[in-house]
Amino acid sequence: MPRALLLLLCALPAASQKTHEICAPCHSGQVAEFQTHPHFAKDLSCDACHGPSVNHRTSTGAAAPDRVAAPEEVPALCGGCHPGEGQAFAASKHAAALMRRARPRAPSCGTCHGVHEARAAATIERACGRCHLELSALHSGKMAARCLGCHARHTLAAAKP
Structure with a gap:
C-alpha cells in the first residue's frame, strides 16, 4: 500500500504539468511549431487532439499516442x-x-x-x-x-x- 501511495503522489505533478512540456523531450519540433498555433494561445495542449497518451508516455517509446487521426x-x-x-x-x-x-x-x-x-x-x-x-x-x-x-x-x- 505505501508503494502505491508513493506512485500516486509521484504521478500527480506529472498529471498537472502541461502536456506539451511532457511531449517536448521527444517531440520538440512539433511542440515548437505548436507554440505558433492559435490553439496554444488558448491554452490547449497536445492531449486535446491526441488524448492523454498515458500509455505512450510511460512506455519505452514503442506505443503510439492514444490518437493520431487518419x-x-x-x-x-x-x-x-x-x-x-x-x-x-x-x-x-x-x-x-x-x-x-x-x-x-x-x-x-x-x-x-x-x-x-x-x-x-x-x-x-x-x-x-x-x-x-x-x-x-x-x-x-x-x-x-x-x-x-x-x-x-x-x-x-x-x-x-
Missing part, C-alpha cells in the same frame, strides 16, 4: 470543437473526396490551419496550387487572386458571380 478523421476531430466549420467542410467536394478515400491527400482542416503550426496565407495558396495547377498559373502574380477571395471558407465552393 486524414479522413481530421474534420470530425476538429469539428468536435468547431461544429459549424466541421459541418460546412463536410458539405464540400474536398470532404467527399477525402471520405471516400479517392484522394487521401485531399485538403482538410490542417491544410489551411496547420496541424501543429499556424499557416500563412501564402502557404494556403501554394497548397491549393498543388492540385489546381491550371488555376495557379492563371492567377499567378495577381494580387486580387486569392483562393478565399472567390471561394467560401470551409466549403471552398466557388462564389456565384
Whole structure:
C-alpha cells in the first residue's frame, strides 16, 4: 500500500504539468511549431487532439499516442470543437473526396490551419496550387487572386458571380 501511495503522489505533478512540456523531450519540433498555433494561445495542449497518451508516455517509446487521426478523421476531430466549420467542410467536394478515400491527400482542416503550426496565407495558396495547377498559373502574380477571395471558407465552393 505505501508503494502505491508513493506512485500516486509521484504521478500527480506529472498529471498537472502541461502536456506539451511532457511531449517536448521527444517531440520538440512539433511542440515548437505548436507554440505558433492559435490553439496554444488558448491554452490547449497536445492531449486535446491526441488524448492523454498515458500509455505512450510511460512506455519505452514503442506505443503510439492514444490518437493520431487518419486524414479522413481530421474534420470530425476538429469539428468536435468547431461544429459549424466541421459541418460546412463536410458539405464540400474536398470532404467527399477525402471520405471516400479517392484522394487521401485531399485538403482538410490542417491544410489551411496547420496541424501543429499556424499557416500563412501564402502557404494556403501554394497548397491549393498543388492540385489546381491550371488555376495557379492563371492567377499567378495577381494580387486580387486569392483562393478565399472567390471561394467560401470551409466549403471552398466557388462564389456565384
